[in-house]
Amino acid sequence: MASKTIAVVGATGAQGSGVVRAVLAAGGDEFTVRALTRDVTSAKARELAELGADVVAGDYSDPEGLAEAFAGADGAFLVTDFWTHMDPEKEQEYVRNLIDAVQKAGVRHVVWSTLEDTRELIPVDDPRMPTLLGRYKVPHFDAKAEADEFFRAAGVPTTFLRTTFYYENLADALAPARDETGRLVLTIPMGDAPLAGIASGDIGRVALSIFRGGDAYIGRTVSIAGDVLTGTEIAAALGEALGEPVEYRPVTHDQFRAFGFPGADEYGNMLQYYTDFADEFTGPRDPARVRELTPEVQSLREWLATGYRLPTAA
Numbered sequence: 001m002a003s004k005t006i007a008v009v010g011a012t013g014a015q016g017s018g019v020v021r022a023v024l025a026a027g028g029d030e031f032t033v034r035a036l037t038r039d040v041t042s043a044k045a046r047e048l049a050e051l052g053a054d055v056v057a058g059d060y061s062d063p064e065g066l067a068e069a070f071a072g073a074d075g076a077f078l079v080t081d082f083w084t085h086m087d088p089e090k091e092q093e094y095v096r097n098l099i100d101a102v103q104k105a106g107v108r109h110v111v112w113s114t115l116e117d118t119r120e121l122i123p124v125d126d127p128r129m130p131t132l133l134g135r136y137k138v139p140h141f142d143a144k145a146e147a148d149e150f151f152r153a154a155g156v157p158t159t160f161l162r163t164t165f166y167y168e169n170l171a172d173a174l175a176p177a178r179d180e181t182g183r184l185v186l187t188i189p190m191g192d193a194p195l196a197g198i199a200s201g202d203i204g205r206v207a208l209s210i211f212r213g214g215d216a217y218i219g220r221t222v223s224i225a226g227d228v229l230t231g232t233e234i235a236a237a238l239g240e241a242l243g244e245p246v247e248y249r250p251v252t253h254d255q256f257r258a259f260g261f262p263g264a265d266e267y268g269n270m271l272q273y274y275t276d277f278a279d280e281f282t283g284p285r286d287p288a289r290v291r292e293l294t295p296e297v298q299s300l301r302e303w304l305a306t307g308y309r310l311p312t313a314a
């Protein structure tokens with residue numbers, strides 16, 4: 001039987017490149033992979049081509065080009081990139097373009113990378129966290145959840161893959177930093193609540209499992225995590241990996257939102273949502289169940305063992 005083609009949007013990014021690599025690692029008998037990018041000549045695009053992906057041009061803002069890029073594909077992994085513009089309406093316009101394109105191409109199974117609508121648990125008039133951009137609590141969550149309905153309304157055969165916090169954030173914006181005494185401190189406003197995390201590349205491994213599962217997954221929501229750990233537990237794991245103690249020193253959500261970096265208010269709201277609604281957010285993200293679908297999904301310690309470094313000379 002001829003292999004099926006999976007087209008991957010965001011193929012040079014954290015999630016999409018995980019899908020591309022997972023498909024290539026599985027060998028070409030079952031699936032071949034097509035990687036969409038705005039720039040087929042970039043270093044990341046060339047690396048994917050060298051690994052064996054069919055790299056083609058595709059831009060969220062160009063519906064005709066997207067339809068061409070998806071032509072002949074059996075499956076499509078779709079993710080939109082909120083953070084380059086931080087505009088939920090633009091993110092949704094891009095989702096509509098992607099939906100038009102997969103429909104024109106007759107794609108038979110879409111895996112859509114999405115998140116919860118936080119307003120189901122904390123409505124916009126709830127004063128416990130600020131409302132952002134007029135009608136959102138966590139815009140990059142809420143916009144994706146609203147877009148779930150676009151797929152349903154258009155009748156696209158879709159699996160809704162609910163992702164979570166990447167472990168990679170712990171090597172980047174949320175990495176431990178030294179305090180004035182030189183001690184490494186992990187500053188995440190999570191109190192004693194657990195954080196559901198995943199290696200971003202493992203999202204692609206789960207997506208491949210879903211494509212393998214085929215029709216049985218259409219219409220279903222799959223919520224994922226590789227580990228669910230408190231701040232104290234995360235600090236202990238980071239300390240082991242670094243060979244040096246890391247202290248968990250949580251701040252409040254208001255303190256975090258006041259840090260002032262671009263998106264601090266949104267990030268603070270997201271972490272407050274994780275904290276205040278741990279049962280609802282973390283509950284469905286059971287790593288043991290995720291591993292029944294995709295055994296290779298890594299725990300935090302397994303991911304750290306692949307080579308954890310602090311971002312700068314911390």
Ligand SMILES: NC(=O)c1ccc[n+]([C@@H]2O[C@H](COP(=O)([O-])OP(=O)(O)OC[C@H]3O[C@@H](n4cnc5c(N)ncnc54)[C@H](OP(=O)(O)O)[C@@H]3O)[C@@H](O)[C@H]2O)c1
Nearest residue numbers: 010011012013014015037038059060080081082164165166
């Ligand atoms: N960070 C986290 O912890 C986390 C957790 C869960 C979910 N998310 C969600 O993940 C999403 C981003 O995915 P990611 O982290 O995989 O991305 P990423 O690593 O930041 O890379 C961005 C990707 O988006 C593509 N892209 C950007 N603008 C595009 C356009 N106009 N047309 C086509 N492709 C475009 C880029 O492709 P080219 O540059 O090659 O064109 C690149 O592959 C965000 O919306 C965020 O909400 C993040």
